[in-house]
Amino acid sequence: GAVVSQHPSWVICKSGTSVKIECRSLDFQATTMFWYRQFPKQSLMLMATSNEGSKATYEQGVEKDKFLINHASLTLSTLTVTSAHPEDSSFYICSVRPGQLMNTEAFFGQGTRLTVV
Amino acid sequence: AQSVTQLGSHVSVSEGALVLLRCNYSSSVPPYLFWYVQYPNQGLQLLLKYTTGATLVKGINGFEAEFKKSETSFHLTKPSAHMSDAAEYFCAVTPSGAGSYQLTFGKGTKLSVIP
Numbered sequence: 001g002a003v004v005s006q007h008p009s010w011v012i013c014k015s016g017t018s019v020k021i022e023c024r025s026l027d028f029q030a031t032t033m034f035w036y037r038q039f040p041k042q043s044l045m046l047m048a049t050s051n052e053g054s055k056a057t058y059e060q061g062v063e064k065d066k067f068l069i070n071h072a073s074l075t076l077s078t079l080t081v082t083s084a085h086p087e088d089s090s091f092y093i094c095s096v097r098p099g100q101l102m103n104t105e106a107f108f109g110q111g112t113r114l115t116v117v
Numbered sequence: 118a119q120s121v122t123q124l125g126s127h128v129s130v131s132e133g134a135l136v137l138l139r140c141n142y143s144s145s146v147p148p149y150l151f152w153y154v155q156y157p158n159q160g161l162q163l164l165l166k167y168t169t170g171a172t173l174v175k176g177i178n179g180f181e182a183e184f185k186k187s188e189t190s191f192h193l194t195k196p197s198a199h200m201s202d203a204a205e206y207f208c209a210v211t212p213s214g215a216g217s218y219q220l221t222f223g224k225g226t227k228l229s230v231i232p
Contacts, residue, residue: 043207
């Protein structure tokens, strides 16, 4: 199966600063990657779909100016949380789905625990 | 819009006992169905999936699930729980027709295994 590497696995930052999270597809080229957010004891909520070479598609209610997504290559997508605030503290997970078919499994990064203090 | 309902946010079983985690979906057309497991502070790992064919699907770690169209269910079972099964389990769906292939997740069920 596909290997997805997410970095960093955890980060603590001060309120008002920006944090960049990287998601790499190590063994296949991903034209699309998905970014999820997971609050404690809750499910994964899709934030946005990252598209290589074009703008990301954001879900309703997700601020695109706050959560900047860049998918500059077929193996790397980045999520930057700008001007982070304590309410942005969460677990962020990226995912790829080889073949871009509805019946294929998705592969997930190990997640990034963001704590804003 | 599709939705996934997982009954029971927390399930506790004794080691060696049957594990049953419930999942129901709402869709006019049967979707593709998946079960994922998540260990603390980690990403998700696929346990099994149903797309077409046999409705009883076997996955990793001794888990299996049965797709029942009449009940719009895809419950996850394991005959004998092991301590290492303690984790969060998510049921997810993707529409089988045309459209976006993003996954929609249930709220998850935390499984505790009592020694």
